[in-house]
Amino acid sequence: MPELPEVETIARGLRPSLIGRKIIDATVYLAKTPEGEWAEKSTFEAAVTGRVIKDVRRRGKLLIIYFQEKYFQEEYFQEEQRRGSSGVTGITGMAFHLKMTGRLFTYDEHAQAHKHTRVAFRLQNTAGPQFHDGARGTTEAQGKEQASVSEQSQLFFDDARTFGYVRLFSRESLKHWSFWTQLGPEPLGISVDDFCHRMQGRRGMKALLLDQHIIAGVGNIYADEALFSAGIHPNTKGHDVPRAKLVRLHAALQAVLLQSIAECGSSIRDYRDAHGNAGAFQNNFRVYGRSGQTCVACQTPLATAKIAGRTTVFCEHCQR
């Protein structure tokens, strides 16, 4: 379920507890969870070890952890030299796709991996002078002393249904990751003109909204909610929708996404934010999950159909 607002909420929650932390080591519990050119268990584990987290961001439904780059870090250079040319140089971050049931939680250092833990990262709080410019004189002994007193924590990637993945990337490898290169623009940043242009395809409106190449980050929940809000039938072909209605949809989509982010996302079954808290936007659903109930606007019973491969709930009276 994590769609744009949920992933955004997770990123915001993780950011303060991850930035500046160093990955002490990682354990891959499910071999298929890492993808891409550094997917093999021991390669993945070696490749993330020693990285310092620079930032946590979102792109579409992807949650991205950026690492500090090696040329800013003498320590990195030494570590990569020690590893030799094992093909793990140049890595700039890792991208998580949570799919339906993926979760990213931070825990204290004593937490144990459990049934659904797919990858676990042990983290060390590296806050200290050795990471400031011109302070590379820190000795190994000082480093060890700091490590022993600094706080440790863990980041777990849990995923009951195992559809989720994590992928290490370098600047170069991103160019060859087609999902990344073909990802459409962010719905919260797209202009009205670009949005209308992109939504004028031959396919049905729901299929267009769900297509990550056209716009990134919209899933079943927010597609249904935005279409209801704009009064558009999910099966209407994009090129048959008048521009005025596409303009309304652009505003409706942004409004529903922003409101959901403000309420920390929607919690249906699995979804929890980085602190294990449920979101509240599910209380604002007007069509999603309301099959058979009446339309909040006209009291007509809501219709349910399989559209673009998804269960779709809509109002036949309000959406045309």
Place this chain on the structure above:
DNA sequence: AGCGGGACCTGTGGGC
């Protein structure tokens, strides 16, 4: 070209 359907998964919940 676009759409439907299958595959990938497992926890949940309704029906009996």
Place this chain on the structure above:
DNA sequence: TGCCCACAGGTCCCGC
């Protein structure tokens, strides 16, 4: 209580 099965859904892929 317990069993069976449909269902949930993001993405890719295949075939019509």
